[in-house]
Amino acid sequence: MRFGLLGTGHWAEHVHAVALDAHPRAELMGVWGRRPEAAAAVAERFGARPYEDVDALLADCDAVAIAVPPDVQAPLAVRAAEAGRPLLLDKPLATTVAGAQQVVAAADRSGVRSVVFFTLRFAATSARWIAEQTMTGGWFTGRADWYSPVFGGADSPYTASPWRREKGALWDVGPHALSVLLPVLGDVVSLADITAARGPGDTVHLALRHTSGASSTLTVSHSAPTAACGVTAELRGNSGIVTLPERDAPPAEAHGRAIDALLSDTPHPCDAGFALRVTEILAAAESQLPR
Incomplete structure (x- = not known):
């Protein structure tokens, strides 16, 4: 399948493009970016x-991979779906419920497949752990903590990201945390029951x-001191206490499995509909936070 890549940032170049280039059943045929010089370099x-024109790329490709800020992604995904192109998207789908709804509606109207790259759902070790705990059931409670130093002094390619600076860890890594807990524990009972509070940074x-x-x-944070950082998910229930294994493979490897999912005849649970639900939960949480 001939993929067009929309995006030229670090994640687009070092994850999406690398995975597409290495995949035996995919071809990275074109690159578009908001900065033509960056698109030329990645290509x-x-x-x-x-490509300098999005619609020209959509006309030439078979499917799209999108790696741009979420509220740039949503309208591009709508255009791609309306052009009949299957969608390989990034989390969060959008940072507004309306934006995410528009993507889902466009994909439904066009009948195109969608896969959203929630990294832990496609990394082999964590995906297997999530599936095992879902089958086990009987869980009493769970937690997911994502402490990152992106704004806490780390040398990170994401530190200067404008949308991450504006929306924070809630929207950047909150989707990862939810992608681990929701398949195991089930959907939230009600958006009105969500409780949210701010911490440091x-x-x-x-x-x-x-x-x-x-x-x-x-708990999600990009403001943690480097010495305090780490990613943890834990479940407690009838089977005891289980902890999410540490990630042991690069994200481009997991992205290869997301490409597999888009090429498969079997729908994947991490589609635009699931990503819409994640957006609804995060938007409900954000609405409780002081400005």
Whole structure:
């Protein structure tokens, strides 16, 4: 399948493009970016064609991979779906419910497949762990903590990201935390029952109730000191206490499995509809936070 890549940032170049270039059933044929010079550089690295016009790229490709800020992604995804192109998207789908709804509606109207790259759902070790705990069931409570130093002094390619500076860890890594807990514990009972509170910097704490009867807590932050950072998910229930294994593979490898999912005849649970629900939960949480 001939993919067009929309995006030229670090994640687009070092994850999406690398995975597409390495995949045996995909071809990275074209690159578009908001900066034509960046599109030309990424395209040259991977032997693809740079495009200055999105619609020209959509006309030439079979599917799109999108790696741009979420509220740029949503309207581009709508255009791609309306052109009949399957969608390989990034999280969050959008940072407004309306934006995410428009993507889902466009994909439904056109009948195109969609896969949203929630990294932990496609990394082999964590995906297997999530599937095992979903089958086990009987969970009483869960938690997911994502402490990052992106704004806490780390040398990170994402530190200067304008949309991350504006929306914070809630929207950047909150989707990862939810992607681990929701398949195991079930959907939230009600958006009105979500409790959210601010911590230091962009730190946000959430408390949720799930349809399984379990409760969960999430803490996400890009403001943590380097020595205090780490990613943890834990479940407690009839089977005891289990902890999410540490990530042991680069994200481009997980992205290869997301490409597999888009090419498969079997729908994947991480589609635009699931990503819309994640957006609804994060928007409900954000509405409780002081400005």
